[in-house]
Amino acid sequence: MTTLPNGSWFTSLPPCETLVPCGQGRHVIRWEAGELRLPNHPDPEAELVLAALGGEKARCVEIAAAWGRHVADLTVLGIGPRSAADPVQVSWDDVDAAGQAGQGVWAGPALRTRVMKVASAPKAAMARAAVRLKVYQQEAGEASQRRLDMLSLLALGTAFQVRLSGHVVAAYADRLDEPDELGRNVRSVLTAALGGRLALVAERWLGIDPDQVEVSLHRDDGWGSVELAGRGQQRRLLVSLPAGWLARVWACGLALTGGHLVVAVERAGWPDAQVLALRAPGAEPVSLSAHAGDGLPGAPDAPHWEI
């Protein structure tokens, strides 16, 4: 069976929003139809220009910029949540503390004590050490900024974290053979991202030990395959799904719907979608109509779908 493209991956996701401390108040940040919006900042680009000229940069605007920097950052998949039972809870106090610590951490005493002045150090050696130190500080500063970005984005809450993961997957799902801008092997990162998330879905679906789930990225036509093999300790759930499953299915909260493993979305939509789902491993997938209801008490931000 073949699934056809049916709109953007996020069509099966509702808007979400959160309040962020910004200036003297709390402002709304909203995600809707694949875009981050700042209702309290009608012209964020102008604010960025003013900030570049020495004005204060609003936190909402900083977050929007960070979102733009990380919407195709594979690190998001390594740090972000794996399931609704894996909330990554970051407070704005955490972000503030990290921001203050990040200003001094890379030039702290530990570093300074290593660059001792030597009475007769050759000039060439000192120059090389200075270059290494400069490179180190630059790289450390960039790493610090990336981590602060990441912490701010995580502080937006689970709904935003999952949507950001979906964006990252969607950015790479069709170019698995190209390295990302940092030279990472995209297929490896996405295989691990699929493995980490699908193993937890399979545990809820079949009660199988997550360590017994083996995944691979499906690249050919069709939705992929899901098979059980072996017995006892040797039992394995062998799953092959396309990388896009993480965005179109998992990020939209559809992975386990009505006791079925959803393997593809035939017609995306909110609150109604048509999905292709398995009742059991090895079975033929069936086309089902899914309807989104209210979020569950333990995970109000996560879409809850029913057959």
Add this chain to the structure above:
Amino acid sequence: MDREGAETYLRLLAEAAIRGSLTPAAESVPGTTRMMVAGHALTAVGALDPLVAEEILTDFRLAVSVRQLRGEPAPGPGQVLTGGQWIGQGRAVLSRQSYLAPRPAMAPSGPESGPPADQERAGRFVPVGLTVPFRAGAISGELCLMSFVQTGTGARFVAAWGVRTPSLELQLGFQHPGLIPFDLFTVTDDRGARYQLDHTPGSDIEWPNLISLSPAPPENIRWLDVAPPYRQAVRVDLRPPGGSAARVSVSDTRLSPGEHLLVMLAERLLTWTPGFPRGGLPTGPSTGPWRTMAAGFGDIIAALEAAGVLSPLSPVPARLATLCASLDLNGHGIAVPPAHDLPEPWLSLLAHYQRRKPDPAQLRDGYAALAASLPELDGIRLTLLGLQHTQGSSVLHVLAQGRTPEPRPGPLDIDLSFPLSIWLRDSGGRWHAARQDRCHRDGLESAIRLRLVPPLTRPADWVEVLAGGRSAEVRALLPLHWRYPS
């Protein structure tokens, strides 16, 4: 080699470890050791770039620790940390090398960046076997010349020193160089040119076995007179001996990179003598590098298979399982059942440990001159330069020449910059593993002191040296003439 498989394996191991961190009973940074061990194995065989491995480890640590964030600073060791602590975490590193230190020089690969051409030459190796007694004030003793070496990096003797002071009895070999009166010796060649002896610059101060000769003499001198203060010189004949006394044979091994790594790990385990009390079976501490290594064998094997450098049909993992069982190492995680066909040297060493008491030593402090070059193994020319026994400890001095891999230190505590397995069988039939103890690297040469485990206990008439690489193994049968300082 499947580099993508290697990277994917380590990332999936991180996913499993993060799942483990979600359980209430999780350790503070779960799975870090497993990941470090697997990552080191993959980088050691060249299947994974060390920077990629470190990036995966860093992301893993950030992922685990961000799930432990709390607003208040942690009062002590525990599972919570603040945002400030989270952002201040350092980069995970596989090696212990400082970021600010210059990276170790890699073996150059191209002619433009290569070492001076004279470093490529094999050189001149002459067995000596002469003892030079000396006295200088209150210090007296003997300089025991085992061999003479002249290569592109210079000329030196491989020697042992017996030094006697009023407060120190004669001991052969391991004295601090400060006690040794290098500058009181005079050295003259057959043309009347004079040279100075000195401790080889850059080598370990606890390792006074490399004595440099400066300036470097011409290559065609026939002899050197080594004269101690106020005494007659001893003449060292530098003409090559008539015909090699060593009988050498070469056979193919064709180990995969993964098998080779596992063999090296097994031998590291066998020679971890501090963990093996002399009084009984090896019962090392419950933690420590050898336990860490052994506990990671299952992950290492799986990682090597994922990287395509170890066949699932390889017999080596089963041998490793037998070794772990013999050493009472549980929890190694090797899935295949133990095998019964352990290599003969491993069995010999295990039998030594299981005898439960040390063999009575019948060997006085002494040395045997050697200068035997072995056929090239995996791009490395190995020359045996002397065997020495001092205070119950035996060492083999060797020179390795060739393009060796860049050192990749890490939790496995192995050094693949000397990727050969060296064993020695004495004339009594017992095998001794040779573990790297000291190494002085100079360009494409490494002077290495190998400590024998267990040490020799009898003055062997001959030894068989077995040098194993990935592609082949070399056996050299060498007659020995032991000399003892008075």
